[in-house]
Amino acid sequence: MKYFRKILHFAKPYKRFAWLNIIANIFYALFGTLAFVSLMPMLKVLFDNSTKITEPPVYEGISHVGDYFEGYMNYFITQKIESSGELYALMIMISIVIATFLLKNLSGYLAMFFITFLRNGVLKDLRNAVYEKTVALPVSYYSEKRKGDTIARISTDVLEIQHSFLSILELIVREPLMILFTIIAMLILSAKLTLFVFIFIPVSGFIISRIGKSLKKRSTRVQQEQGFFLSILEETLGGLKIIKGFNAEKMFNEKFQQSTARFFKYSNALMHRQNLASPISEFLGIVVIAILLWFGGSMVLVEKTLAPEAFIVYMGLAYNILTPAKAISKASYGVKKGNAAAERVLEILETESSIKDKNNATVKKDFEDAITLNDVSFKYEDDWVLKNFSLKVPKGSTVALVGQSGSGKSTIANLLTRFYDVNEGNIAIDNANIKDITLHSLRGLMGLVTQDSILFNDTVKGNLRVAKEDASDEEIIDALKVANAWEFVQGLPQGIDTNIGDSGNKLSGGQKQRLSIARAVLKNPPIMILDEATSALDTESERLVQDALENMMKNRTSVVIAHRLSTIQSADNIVVLSKGSIVEQGKHHELLAKKGTYYNLVEMQSLA
Ligand SMILES: Nc1ncnc2c1ncn2[C@@H]1O[C@H](COP(=O)(O)OP(=O)(O)OP(=O)(O)O)[C@@H](O)[C@H]1O
Ligand SMILES: [Mg+2]
Numbered sequence: 074m075k076y077f078r079k080i081l082h083f084a085k086p087y088k089r090f091a092w093l094n095i096i097a098n099i100f101y102a103l104f105g106t107l108a109f110v111s112l113m114p115m116l117k118v119l120f121d122n123s124t125k126i127t128e129p130p131v132y133e134g135i136s137h138v139g140d141y142f143e144g145y146m147n148y149f150i151t152q153k154i155e156s157s158g159e160l161y162a163l164m165i166m167i168s169i170v171i172a173t174f175l176l177k178n179l180s181g182y183l184a185m186f187f188i189t190f191l192r193n194g195v196l197k198d199l200r201n202a203v204y205e206k207t208v209a210l211p212v213s214y215y216s217e218k219r220k221g222d223t224i225a226r227i228s229t230d231v232l233e234i235q236h237s238f239l240s241i242l243e244l245i246v247r248e249p250l251m252i253l254f255t256i257i258a259m260l261i262l263s264a265k266l267t268l269f270v271f272i273f274i275p276v277s278g279f280i281i282s283r284i285g286k287s288l289k290k291r292s293t294r295v296q297q298e299q300g301f302f303l304s305i306l307e308e309t310l311g312g313l314k315i316i317k318g319f320n321a322e323k324m325f326n327e328k329f330q331q332s333t334a335r336f337f338k339y340s341n342a343l344m345h346r347q348n349l350a351s352p353i354s355e356f357l358g359i360v361v362i363a364i365l366l367w368f369g370g371s372m373v374l375v376e377k378t379l380a381p382e383a384f385i386v387y388m389g390l391a392y393n394i395l396t397p398a399k400a401i402s403k404a405s406y407g408v409k410k411g412n413a414a415a416e417r418v419l420e421i422l423e424t425e426s427s428i429k430d431k432n433n434a435t436v437k438k439d440f441e442d443a444i445t446l447n448d449v450s451f452k453y454e455d456d457w458v459l460k461n462f463s464l465k466v467p468k469g470s471t472v473a474l475v476g477q478s479g480s481g482k483s484t485i486a487n488l489l490t491r492f493y494d495v496n497e498g499n500i501a502i503d504n505a506n507i508k509d510i511t512l513h514s515l516r517g518l519m520g521l522v523t524q525d526s527i528l529f530n531d532t533v534k535g536n537l538r539v540a541k542e543d544a545s546d547e548e549i550i551d552a553l554k555v556a557n558a559w560e561f562v563q564g565l566p567q568g569i570d571t572n573i574g575d576s577g578n579k580l581s582g583g584q585k586q587r588l589s590i591a592r593a594v595l596k597n598p599p600i601m602i603l604d605e606a607t608s609a610l611d612t613e614s615e616r617l618v619q620d621a622l623e624n625m626m627k628n629r630t631s632v633v634i635a636h637r638l639s640t641i642q643s644a645d646n647i648v649v650l651s652k653g654s655i656v657e658q659g660k661h662h663e664l665l666a667k668k669g670t671y672y673n674l675v676e677m678q679s680l681a
Contacts, residue, residue: 076415077241077408080234083198087191094191095246097184102250104177106258109389111173114146115166116382118159125151139261143383188242196235199418203227206421211428212492213453221304222297226421229299230414237411240404248397248404255394262387263379266369270361270391280353288406291343292413298339302332350402358395365391428494430511437510440518440599440630441503443467444489448498451488458484459653461498466646468599471631473641475674476650482634483524484653486602489632490519520593524604524634526585528577533562534569536577536588540596548595556591557621558584583618590621601631605640638678647671 084091130144153162207223215223259267309316309325316325369387372379379387444466451459458481466472474482487493488500491507500507507515520540528536537549544552549569553559561584565571577585593601603622619640626633635641642661649657649664649671657669664671 074408074412076419077234077237077412079419080195080199080411080415083195083202084191084238086198087194090187090191090194091242093187094184094242097180097187098242098247099250100180101177101184101247102254104173104180105251105393106254106390108170108173108177109255109386109393110258111166111170112389113382113386114150115163115170116385117146118150118154118163118166120382127151142261184247188239192235192238195238196231199231199234200227203231203418203421206424209429210421210424210426212487213427214424216453219300219304221302221307222300223421224307225296225300225303226417230296230417233296233414234411234418237407237414240407240411243400244404244408248401251397252394255390255397259387259390259394262383262390263369263372266365266372266379266387270365270394272361276357280357288343288346288409291339291346292410293416294339295336295343296414296417298332298336302329302336305329305332347403347406350406351399354399354402355395358392358398362388362391428491428512430513431509434509434511435505436514437502437505437518438514440468443503444600444630444632445501445504446485446488446498447501449488449495449500450497451484451493451495453484453493457653459488462653462655463498464648464655466630466632468630469628470645471626471633471641471643473633473635473644473647474650475635475638475641475647475671476656480650481653482650483604486521486523486604486632486634489602490521491515518598518600520596520598520601522586522589522593522601522603522605526577526582526589528573528580528585528588530572530575532567532570532572533565533588536573537569537592537595540592544595549591552591552595553588555594555621555624556587557617557624558587558591561587586618587621590618590625594625599630601625601629601633603631604634605636638675649674 126144126148129148130141132141150162150166153165204227207227256267256270259270305325305328309329316322365388369379369384373381373384446462446464449459449462450457451462462481462485464472474485476482484493488495489507491512494508502510502515502518529539533553534546534549537552538544541548546569550559553562553569562569562571573579573588577588580588593603603625605622619637622633622640625631633641633644641647644661646658647661647664648655649669651670657664657667657671659667665675
C-alpha cells in the first residue's frame with residue numbers, strides 16, 4: 074500500500090471531515106447493532122414470552138450485564154402490558170425498532186455526507202497537482218509519452234483514488250466497528266455460541282486475502298489499456314482529415330477494436346476476481362450460520378438455556394456480521410485498485426523535471442548586449458543534431474537561420490527557449506548562462522512564434538491574452554494591426570470575441586500564423602524567436618505575413634528561421650546551416666556573391 078500511503082498526504086487538509094466521518098460511523102455501527110437488539114423486546118411481546126417481573130432488577134456487574142438487561146426489559150414489558158394492554162406494548166416496542174433504524178440510517182448518511190467533502194476534495198487537489206505537474210514537465214517528457222495516457226491518469230486514475238478513499242475509511246473504521254459492536258451484543262446474548270464466530274473470522278480473512286493477491290497487477294493492466302485507448306481517440310480526433318482522406322477508417326477502427334478487445338479481456342479477468350469476493354464470503358457465512366443453527370437450536374430446544382427470541386436476534390446479528398465482512402473484503406479490493414492507480418498518478422507527480430530553476434537562479438529583467446551560443450552540441454536521442462555550434466546575436470540585430478529541412482534550425486529555437494538543455498557548450502544572454510537564470514525570466518525576455526501555429530479553442534482575445542493576461546482591447550487591436558491580422562479579425566462575426574475553434578481550425582493557415590505573430594507582438598519582448606511556418610501561402614497572404622514579420626522585427630533582436638528567403642534579405646546576418654553546422658554566414662548580397670550554398674538555395678526558390 075506504499076503508493077496509497079503517499080496519496081494520503083492529499084487528505085490532510087480534509088482531516089476534520091475524516092474525524093466527523095469516524096464519529097458518525099461510530100454511531101452508525103452502534104445503532105446498527107442496537108437496531109437488531111431492539112427487535113428482541115418486540116418479539117418478546119409478540120410471543121408473550123416474558124417472565125412477569127414487577128420489581129426492577131439490580132445491576133450485578135459487567136459479567137451479568139446480559140441478565141440485567143433482560144430482567145430490565147421483562148420488567149418494562151410487564152409494566153406496560155399491565156398499564157395499557159398488549160397491543161399498546163407492542164406499539165411501543167415497534168416504535169423503538171423504528172427509532173433505532175432511523176438513527177442508524179441517519180448516522181450512515183451523515184458519515185457519507187462528511188466523507189464526500191474529503192473524497193471530492195482529494196480529487197480536486199490531486200487533479201490540480203497532476204495538471205500543474207503536466208504543465209511543468211519539460212517538452213521532451215511528452216515526446217516519448219502518449220498524451221492519452223496522461224489524460225487517463227488525470228481522469229480515471231484519480232477517480233479510482235477517490236473511490237478508494239471511501240474504501241479505506243470503511244475498511245478501517247466503519248465495518249470493524251460494526252463487527253465489534255455486533256460481537257459485543259452476541260457475547261451478551263450467548264458467549265458460548267459466539268466462539269464459533271471467532272473461528273469463522275480468521276478463516277474467511279485468509280481466503281479473502283488470497284483472492285485479493287493478484288488484483289493490483291490486473292488493475293494496472295486495465296488502467297494502462299485505458300490510457301492507450303484514450304490516446305487513439307485523441308489522435309483520431311486530431312487527425313480526422315488524414316484518416317478520412319487516406320481511407321484509413323478501417324485501419325483505425327481495427328486498432329481501436331484491438332485495444333477495446335484487450336480492455337475487455339483484462340477487465341473481465343479483474344472483475345471476475347472481484348466478483349468472487351462476495352459470494353465466497355456469503356457462502357462461508359452461511360456455513361457458519363448453519364453450524365450456529367444446529368448448536369443454538371439444541372440450546373433452545375434441549376438445554377433450554379437460550380430463549381427463542383434471543384436466538385432469533387442472535388441469528389440476525391450473526392448474519393449481520395456477514396455484511397461488514399463482505400464490505401471489508403470489497404473495500405480491501407477498492408484500496409488495492411486505488412493503490413495501483415496511485416502508483417500511476419505518483420509516477421507523474423514524482424517525475425523530477427529535468428529542466429528547472431537552479432536553487433540560486435537569478436532573475437534577469439533586461440536584455441542589454443547579446444545572445445551567444447558557445448560551442449553548443451546537442452542531441453535529442455543518439456545522433457548529434459548540433460555539433461560545436463557557435464553564434465552571436467548582438468542586441469538590435471536580426472539573425473536569420475536558413476538551411477535544408479532537418480538541418481537543426483528549429484532545434485536552435487528549442488535550445489534558446491530552454492525547452493531542451495544543451496549537452497555540451499553553453500548559451501548565454503549578456504554573459505549569463507541561461508541555465509543560471511530563472512526559466513520564467515528567460516522566457517519573459519522572449520517572444521515565440523512556432524513553426525506550427527499553436528492556438529487554443531478560445532476567442533481571438535483569449536488566444537492573445539495568453540501573452541499578456543490583462544491586455545486591454547486596444548492593446549489587442551494594436552497587436553493585431555502590427556501582425557496584419559486586424560483586417561480579417563474585424564470581419565469575423567464577433568470581432569475579437571469570435572471563437573476560433575479547436576486549434577484555431579475555423580481560420581485559414583495564413584490567418585492562424587498572423588494570430589500567433591500578433592500574440593508574440595502583444596507580449597512585446599526584447600527578443601523575438603521566429604520559426605516561420607513552411608506551409609505554402611498564396612502570394613497575397615504571403616505578403617501579409619511577411620509584412621507582419623517585418624513589422625514585428627523592427628527595433629527588436631530577432632532570431633528568424635526562414636523558409637521563404639525573401640523574408641530575410643535585410644537581415645544583419647544570414648547563417649546557412651547544414652547538418653547542424655554553419656557552412657556560411659554573412660549579409661544577403663555577400664552570400665550571393667560567394668555563389669555557395671545560399672546562392673543555390675535562392676536560385677532554387679526563385680525558380681520555384
Ligand atoms: N523531439 C525530437 N526527438 C528526436 N529527434 C528530433 C526531435 N525533433 C527533431 N529531431 C531531429 O533533429 C533534427 C533537426 O530537426 P529540426 O526540427 O531542428 O530541423 P529544422 O531545421 O527545423 O527542419 P525544418 O526546416 O523541416 O523545420 C532532425 O533530424 C530531426 O529528426
Ligand atoms: Mg523546423
